[in-house]
Amino acid sequence: MIAEKNPVKRLGNQLFFTGPTFFAFIMTLLVPFGYGLYLTLFEMAGVQSTPVFVGLENYVMALQDTEFWASMWVTLKYVGATVIFVNILGFALAYLVTAGVKGQNFFRTALFTPNLIGGLVLGYIWQFVFVTSLPVFGERFDIEILKLGWLGDEVLAFWALVIVTIWQSAGYMMIIFIAGIMNVPKDIIEASTIDGANAWQRLINMTLPMMVPSFVVTIFLTLKGAFMVYDINYALTQGGPYGSTKMASMHVVGLAFDQSNFGLGQAEAIVLFAVVAIATGLQVYFSKRLEVEA
Amino acid sequence: MSLRKYGTNILIYAFLILSFVVFTFPFFLLIVNSFKDNGEIMRDPFSLPQTYDLDQFFGVIKAMDFATTFTNTFFITFMSVLLILVFSGMTAHYLVRNSSLFNNTFFAIMVASMIIPFQALMIPIIYIYGAKFGLIDTAPISLLIGLYVGFGASFATFVYHGFIKSIPLELEEAALIDGCNRIQTYFRIVFPMLTPTSVTIAILNVLWIWNDYLLPSLIIYNEDDLTMPIKMKVFNGTYMDNWELLIPAMLMTILPILVAYLIGQKFIIKGVMQGAIK
16 A cells, blocks of 8 residues: 555545546446436437436336347347357367367467457358358258258347357357466366376366356356347348347347437336346356355 | 377367367458459359459458558557556556545446446437537547547456556555655556556457447548448448458458467467456
8 A cells, every 4th residue: 555645646646547547437437327327217319309308208118118028038048048158169179278289279379260350240251151151061062951041040040140159259268268277276186187087077076166267257258248249130130030130239229229219228228237237246146156265 | 198098189189170160261261252253252152262363352442441441440449458558557556556445436336337238328428429519520539539448447457456466565665765756656667567467458458449330330420530340331231242342341351450360379369368367
């Protein structure tokens, strides 16, 4: 703790060190968030119109908006699927590239690459893959599932979104898991080997329990990312076919900027925030209880 | 090596090579199809191009106004990341060294704010900075950079905070006794020690800001100020399914980041790993 005796100097340092960040943070997050809560009490048609006070009516409408809840349901399914598969694949890859085979650094580098592409371009690239490339591949090798137009089918379009998300984020989670695996003390693994544990037993009984802190981080990141997903949804399927893959974020953006329904859009965004807060809060609470000491 | 170990290694390689193919084939598709015309692409997206004609490439670069778009994106990303690193590092340092009720509470709020979806902030941001202050019309680029500093502050301060805690206080006290003031102490002693952390934060922020679409699409309207993802969106809308133009454009959009990654890959993987340990 460093404390200046002179109160003026002290205030000066506080302002110099924390002022710019606090100001930017307040202006970007706190003020808009507070103002956003206030805006939900009004009915507005676009930025230029005069707001009309309606009380809690926007929230009542949000609760009755079946399209919104349908998009929330799609979001929940997407969250479930991506959190499970991204973490399983990410961990499996991390486990394999730390097994000590030759060329593991090459694989780490290559498998991280999809992370460099942003959601929008990612969606466009995979549109090309699903629409043009895979059907040609399917015809040639007679693979029935690849011959279909994935993005035109309600079920397959949803899984296309899941696959692209796994493809993009598994490599990032892999890196976090590698850091976790390298932090597992070597001596306890050696001790269990001497005691006769095979590779599978070592993984289940030693490595995995020690990896809980990594899983807390990766599940938090995948959970948060999946709830807020917009770019991939917008670029790959545009919410189609027939709105079947439209997720909550995309629904809110559409409501606000295509239909200019700012009040209802903002109220639904706040509901989305509440869902994310509850889900991540529960996740961190329960996974913290699983942590073990080495 | 025992036969069993040999078998395990073959299985590991089989899985890794399969993953490698799945994780990289879209890049392969982008590269080979960049040199083909529509007919060739439709016939076989997986074949190598018959000719490597760069003319088409330069045509697309010109059509998407690559030089301007690249410069805009680079400037916005560079300035935002630089300011995030400088400001957040200073803030984290102060919060670690001067814990007060106000500072601790503010830090807790910043950490908690990371779960607020952007969708809950975008409408008020447009209201405040568009309708009220008019900054979206008068100073969109500065506004955008300022917003990135605000959005990036929580995560960067959080990561810096964790590392600064592990720096011995004695080092700073020694510098203070030797006559440095706090600002000098931070920039000459502490900040250089944080370099690995700064690299980690910089990488993650560059990937986010470079590729970000929704925020800049709400703030930037001037044709000359567009960033790469927005330009790509415009391009995609104009040349719907015209893959001979879209594919080179997509390749050009991701190429700068891809090249930077290939040059600094060792550093980057290590950086991301270091960020994960905290």
